[in-house]
Amino acid sequence: MSDAFDMSGLRSWIGRTRVVEDDISLAAVRRIAGMLDQDPDSYRRGSALPPHWFGMFFADVARQSAIGPDGHARKGEFLPPIPLPRRMGAGRRARLHGVLHVGDDAAKVIEVAGIEPKQARTGLIVVLTMRQTINARGKVIAVDEFDAIYREAVPPGTQSTATTPIPAPADEAWSDPVLLDPVLVFRYSAVTWNGHRIHYDADYAREAEGYPGVVQNGGLTMQLMLEAAMKRAPGPLLGFTARLRRPLFVGQTARFCGRAPEGGRMACWVAAPDGSLAAEMELEFAA
Structure with missing residues (x-):
C-alpha cells in the first residue's frame, strides 16, 4: 500500500506544527449563536462560551490563489500533500480543560499527528490525524484530535461507494x-x-x-x-x-x-x- 506513493516524504510531515491565532470576538460569537438558533444578544464581552464551541474558531485562511479545485487550500499549503483527491472528515477525540470567553486572545497549535495508508473495501485510503491544542489566558482550553480520510477518485459517471x-x-x-x-x-x-x-x-x-x-x-x-x-x-x-x-x-x-x-x-x-x-x-x- 505505502508503495503507491512516497510515504517517506509524507511521514516527514508528522510532528510539524503551526499556530493559528484568533480573537474570540463578540461579532463572531453572536454569528455562531444565531446559526445555532440561540439568542445572539445573550452574549456580551467577557461571557463564557459553551465548552464545545472551541472548534468553530481558528479558521485556516488561505489566499484565493492557493485554493485547490475542491475548495480547500491546495495540498502542501496547510496540510500534507497526500496524493488522493477526495477528503472527508471521519472522527474526533477531544478533552476539555476550560472554556473560551468573549474577548479572549487565543491560539490553536496544530500538529500533524499521524498519516496512515490503509486498504479499505472501497480502495486505497489515507487517514490523516491532526492534533489541535487550544490555548487562552495562559492555559490549555482543549486538546482535539481530528481524523480526515483521503480517498481515490471515482471514475466519471459513477457513484461514490459508501x-x-x-x-x-x-x-x-x-x-x-x-x-x-x-x-x-x-x-x-x-x-x-x-x-x-x-x-x-x-x-x-x-x-x-x-x-x-x-x-x-x-x-x-x-x-x-x-x-x-x-x-x-x-x-x-x-x-x-x-x-x-x-x-x-x-x-x-x-x-x-x-x-x-x-x-x-x-x-x-x-x-x-x-x-x-x-x-x-x-x-x-x-x-
Whole structure:
C-alpha cells in the first residue's frame, strides 16, 4: 500500500506544527449563536462560551490563489500533500480543560499527528490525524484530535461507494428530528470558513466526487450532536469522541438520538432517513 506513493516524504510531515491565532470576538460569537438558533444578544464581552464551541474558531485562511479545485487550500499549503483527491472528515477525540470567553486572545497549535495508508473495501485510503491544542489566558482550553480520510477518485459517471450500512440503535431515550437545511449548512461553512465544494456545489458533488447531491458538513453534524446532547447534560463536559459512519445529504431530515446519561457518560447518534447509522458520539461529564 505505502508503495503507491512516497510515504517517506509524507511521514516527514508528522510532528510539524503551526499556530493559528484568533480573537474570540463578540461579532463572531453572536454569528455562531444565531446559526445555532440561540439568542445572539445573550452574549456580551467577557461571557463564557459553551465548552464545545472551541472548534468553530481558528479558521485556516488561505489566499484565493492557493485554493485547490475542491475548495480547500491546495495540498502542501496547510496540510500534507497526500496524493488522493477526495477528503472527508471521519472522527474526533477531544478533552476539555476550560472554556473560551468573549474577548479572549487565543491560539490553536496544530500538529500533524499521524498519516496512515490503509486498504479499505472501497480502495486505497489515507487517514490523516491532526492534533489541535487550544490555548487562552495562559492555559490549555482543549486538546482535539481530528481524523480526515483521503480517498481515490471515482471514475466519471459513477457513484461514490459508501460503507455497508449499519442500523441505528433503536433504544433511544430522546430523539430530535433535524432538517439539514441548506441555509444552516451555508451559515456553518461561513462561520468556520469551510469552502469545500461538496457542501454547496451540487454539480461538483455529483460529477467530481460521485455523490447524489450536496453533502452535509460532517463538522456540523458533530456540532449538532453536541448541541443535542448538551441539552441533557448531567454536569460539565469533560470530553467526547465522535465517528462519522456514512454521509448525510442536504435537504434530508435526520434524527439526533441518545440514551440517558449513566455513570457520567452519554451515548448519542444520528439516524439517517433510511434508519442507518450516520454518526455516533460518546460524551463524558464531571460528576
